[in-house]
Amino acid sequence: MDADVPAAVRRCLEQIIDERLAHCTSLDTVFGDDLATRLAGFTLHGGKRNRPQLLWWSFRAAGGDARHTAVALRIAAALELLQTCALVHDDVMDDSALRRGRPALHTDIGHQYPTAGPDFAKAAAILVGDLALAWADDIVAGAALPAPAADAVREIWRVMRTEMVAGQYLDLHGQATAVSSPARAVRIACLKSALYSVERPMVLGAALAGADARTTRILSAAGRCAGIAFQLRDDLHGVFGAPHATGKPSGDDIRQGKPTYLVAVARARAGASGDTEALVVLDGCVGADRLTESRLAEVQRVLERTGARQVVERRAERLGGGSVRRLADAALREPAAERLRELLRAAAGCRSGPHTCAADNGWMLLGTGRGQR
Missing domain, CATH: 1.10.600.10 (Farnesyl Diphosphate Synthase)
Known part of the structure; x- marks a missing residue:
């Protein structure tokens, strides 16, 4: 972790997201492909992992040690999913066409379904943000946190x-x-x-x-x-x-x-x-x-x-x-x-x-x- 915090967080995210992608696809392939896969791509392929780094180095500076590394890593991953929720929803509310130099998520959905109209694309993006928040909450709720x-x-x-x-x-x-x-x-x-x-x-x-x-x-x-x-x-x-x-x-x-x-x-x-x-x-x-x-x-x-x-x-x-x-x-x-x-x-x-x-x-x-x- 100390050597490369963003890489460690990414590996944790990949594991968490792979499990949830499989579940989403088992529910319905359209849902899995259109929403869950976009959520995965947005979370894994963008951002500098600043929030996880702040969490990690505060944890280490305050005396955190190897006993709680795994749980700290999972909470850091939850922060990244919370960030995905915030950015996707923010772009919908602001009607922003770009994010991180690429089409915003609702814009991307609109390109896939050009005849469905902007309301459909924005509603779908809101659901992506909701899904990211649900996954983040699941991680925190299920984390094996030390008792104190x-x-x-x-x-x-x-x-x-x-x-x-x-x-x-x-x-x-x-x-x-x-x-x-x-x-x-x-x-x-x-x-x-x-x-x-x-x-x-x-x-x-x-x-x-x-x-x-x-x-x-x-x-x-x-x-x-x-x-x-x-x-x-x-x-x-x-x-x-x-x-x-x-x-x-x-x-x-x-x-x-x-x-x-x-x-x-x-x-x-x-x-x-x-x-x-x-x-x-x-x-x-x-x-x-x-x-x-x-x-x-x-x-x-x-x-x-x-x-x-x-x-x-x-x-x-x-x-x-x-x-x-x-x-x-x-x-x-x-x-x-x-x-x-x-x-x-x-x-x-x-x-x-x-x-x-x-x-x-x-x-x-x-x-x-x-x-x-």
Whole structure:
């Protein structure tokens, strides 16, 4: 595992998925070929296994040893299936045509059944996501968890799934109502992405290792800082990134009217400075399905002119540096702790050494209700 975590997780996934594919095909070959096989391909042939790596290196840094390797590996595999559910459903809700540089799953189903219509393809994709979630839950429910960790792992898993749904709904709600503030935008980012992408995998690893409460709190805080920084960077890539690098069309967040922190900051700064031209551009372009490249360029210029891009970049940098700094307060084992620091730097996109996260303590309250305005 230590030598190559993604490869070990893939081998575990292959074994789990092969068993379930055989069962699905025995139920019906059309169901097995159309849905279960697509689920397998999506899960096995994409992604960087970041969540399993965060779980594994947190587990090792917190003292996890060979006795619980097998169960840690299976929980890591469950995280990948949960990610499949989240991405497939997200693409349906956002009507995204691409994922990881290839046709999104509902788009692929639509190509197979061109006369069935988009509603059929999206409904089928929703079932793929549901199936992935069911498989993930089966893995966790059937895992031979060590007695002290069993209740903690299952409680974290339960909370994480609910947080994901809450974040996804708030994202949709923000698109539908076009109401968002910087604080609200970060709360959505925290619930939708930061928690299940970084913080919860790390806390799962700590629980599997039997970590004490103090170590768990430190890993949780570090993970939340890095997770929010990850989402802020993702928002920047969604507007300024090249499609060949992001795997998705540039400007999708703007077209869909996503309530991102980047756009919320631009609106707030434009309003405070009386920049009515910037507000007109944002009002006319954010949520415009037929957004042209020239109009997207106008939005990019507004995000630059208002200073929103720079604000978001600096905030992500501070949070990312702070996430690494927080780990120094825990008695973690090397060299696993250094691997964990590397993962947090990569997740947050840090370009420089660690900085204090103290100025961003208000962000750590997201999820408690106190960060919402």
